[in-house]
Amino acid sequence: MDWGKIKFFLGEVARNFTRNAGMQITAIGTVAVTIVLLGAFLYVRAALAHAGSDMLNQITISVYMNPTATQAQADAVRTAIAKDARVLDAAFVPKKAGLEEMRERMKGQIDLSTAMTENPLPDKFRVHVRAPEQVAAVAASLQKLPGVQLADYGQDVVQRMLSIGSIARRVGIAVIAIFILTAGIIISNTIRLTVFARRREISIMQLVGATNMYIRAPFICEGLLAGILGTVIAIGVLAVGRAALTHQLAAIPAGFVQTSFVQVDAAGLVLQLLAVGGAVGVIASWIAVGRFLRT
Amino acid sequence: MISLRGVSLVYPNGVRAIDGIDLEIAKGDFVFLVGHSGTGKSSLLRLLYREMIPTGGQITVDGIRVDRLRRGRIPALRRHLGVVFQDFKLLTDKTVWENVAFALQVTGAHTKDVMRQVPRCLEMVGLSHKSRMYPGELSGGEQQRTAIARALVNNPKLLLCDEPTGNLDPQNTTEIMELLGRINLKGTTVVVATHNQAVVDRMRRRVVRMENGRITTDEERGFYFLGLGQDQVLSG
Numbered sequence: 001m002d003w004g005k006i007k008f009f010l011g012e013v014a015r016n017f018t019r020n021a022g023m024q025i026t027a028i029g030t031v032a033v034t035i036v037l038l039g040a041f042l043y044v045r046a047a048l049a050h051a052g053s054d055m056l057n058q059i060t061i062s063v064y065m066n067p068t069a070t071q072a073q074a075d076a077v078r079t080a081i082a083k084d085a086r087v088l089d090a091a092f093v094p095k096k097a098g099l100e101e102m103r104e105r106m107k108g109q110i111d112l113s114t115a116m117t118e119n120p121l122p123d124k125f126r127v128h129v130r131a132p133e134q135v136a137a138v139a140a141s142l143q144k145l146p147g148v149q150l151a152d153y154g155q156d157v158v159q160r161m162l163s164i165g166s167i168a169r170r171v172g173i174a175v176i177a178i179f180i181l182t183a184g185i186i187i188s189n190t191i192r193l194t195v196f197a198r199r200r201e202i203s204i205m206q207l208v209g210a211t212n213m214y215i216r217a218p219f220i221c222e223g224l225l226a227g228i229l230g231t232v233i234a235i236g237v238l239a240v241g242r243a244a245l246t247h248q249l250a251a252i253p254a255g256f257v258q259t260s261f262v263q264v265d266a267a268g269l270v271l272q273l274l275a276v277g278g279a280v281g282v283i284a285s286w287i288a289v290g291r292f293l294r295t
Numbered sequence: 296m297i298s299l300r301g302v303s304l305v306y307p308n309g310v311r312a313i314d315g316i317d318l319e320i321a322k323g324d325f326v327f328l329v330g331h332s333g334t335g336k337s338s339l340l341r342l343l344y345r346e347m348i349p350t351g352g353q354i355t356v357d358g359i360r361v362d363r364l365r366r367g368r369i370p371a372l373r374r375h376l377g378v379v380f381q382d383f384k385l386l387t388d389k390t391v392w393e394n395v396a397f398a399l400q401v402t403g404a405h406t407k408d409v410m411r412q413v414p415r416c417l418e419m420v421g422l423s424h425k426s427r428m429y430p431g432e433l434s435g436g437e438q439q440r441t442a443i444a445r446a447l448v449n450n451p452k453l454l455l456c457d458e459p460t461g462n463l464d465p466q467n468t469t470e471i472m473e474l475l476g477r478i479n480l481k482g483t484t485v486v487v488a489t490h491n492q493a494v495v496d497r498m499r500r501r502v503v504r505m506e507n508g509r510i511t512t513d514e515e516r517g518f519y520f521l522g523l524g525q526d527q528v529l530s531g
Binding site: 002003004005008200201203204205206207208209210211212214215 | 344367369370371372373374378384386397398400401402403405406409445449
């Protein structure tokens with residue numbers, strides 16, 4: 001290892017970096033803002049995915065029997081459910097128990113005992129599926145059985161949640177793409193200023209036979225440094241925000257939102273953000289120097 | 296060392312900077328390129344170190360076909376030759392030592408080579424005692440000697456000088472030319488583009504005269520002006 005060589009190289013990078021301090025701070029700031037946005041977006045998305053899958057895990061299929069269904073048909077449905085490998089567990093809820101449940105749920109709102117004289121509810125099976133993505137298929141197959149009136153799992157709500165989610169995701173991706181582009185352009189301009197300030201040195205380097213790769217290296221490092229520093233600041237901001245939100249959420253008795261918020265793989269996210277920040281810096285500076293070296 | 300065959304250089308605006316030049320320069324030669332400003336001396340030098348590409352003809356420098364050289368191979372060519380300019384092209388924020396070392400450091404030389412070569416070159420140009428000074432603290436002649444030390448630090452076989460004494464007083468001019476002469480004696484081929492008559496007439500070396508992008512005369516032990524006798528030089 002040639003320490004003299006390394007010292008010389010690092011000295012060049014440090015000199016570059018401090019030469020346009022003001023511009024450099026702007027670049028780092030832009031990267032930081034971009035990465036905060038990206039990080040928050042990715043974090044919330046991960047938390048929502050977590051919460052979503054929790055919710056999907058809680059989804060049950062209610063298989064309502066026709067009031068006119070025979071006992072044989074009910075038994076056939078029971079066997080079909082029991083045989084289905086995709087089903088985790090299932091329970092039969094006779095109409096009487098169904099009414100009790102409803103009473104319990106509506107307690108304090110409507111007094112069902114006075115509102116109704118007879119039980120309008122059909123018998124039903126409550127089916128719990130192993131994997132959330134199998135819910136629709138299982139519901140569809142149960143629906144086909146004779147004597148079944150309706151196999152319901154709240155399709156409308158699930159569909160609406162999914163479509164709102166996808167719109168939000170698209171808007172988020174567009175906003176972040178614009179920010180990443182902006183950060184790239186600002187880094188690129190910053191590097192171009194450094195390159196311009198050092199054009200004399202670069203021309204001498206070329207004159208004495210330095211390779212383009214060698215001339216490029218300090219500028220690439222400069223861009224990488226700006227990207228990484230901005231990302232580190234952003235990660236700090238995100239960590240503080242996460243701590244504050246966790247504290248706030250602790251006050252809300254909404255168990256699964258909290259757990260899914262905390263359960264996001266933060267370490268993985270940090271690595272992703274560092275990779276994005278570093279890549280933006282490197283690519284932007286590569287382009288900035290490339291334009292200069294080609295002339 | 297250098298061979299040009301039918302070399303021409305036409306700028307995009309149509310100006311013919313070099314117009315069909317044939318020239319051979321042997322290893323260890325010392326050659327003056329003379330002529331008025333704008334006759335193509337600098338363009339010719341730029342073609343030799345591949346700052347420009349000829350629009351026609353063949354250029355060979357130290358066995359390398361410069362006219363066909365791929366971009367990626369340019370550094371290899373430049374490491375085998377040194378270039379010195381009228382305006383020195385030194386880095387003002389680096390010391391003499393650092394300026395000379397720079398040429399080695401940016402070509403990826405080992406530190407121990409830097410430590411060996413830099414003092415050798417500074418001694419050759421007589422600046423060992425000023426190695427810690429900045430270019431702004433030096434005279435023009437000393438700055439040019441720093442530039443020459445930088446050009447020599449890669450042990451080039453060829454030294455190209457474009458008006459090396461253009462910014463210097465007669466005293467410094469003489470010293471620089473003597474230095475170039477000593478470098479030539481050690482085996483380095485030296486090509487000097489100049490319009491300094493005194494320098495050319497005193498050195499009595501090969502003189503290649505250019506006019507309008509062409510070589511008009513090529514004399515061994517020539518004078519700046521064609522056919523000028525020794526007596527006339529002394530009286531003039």
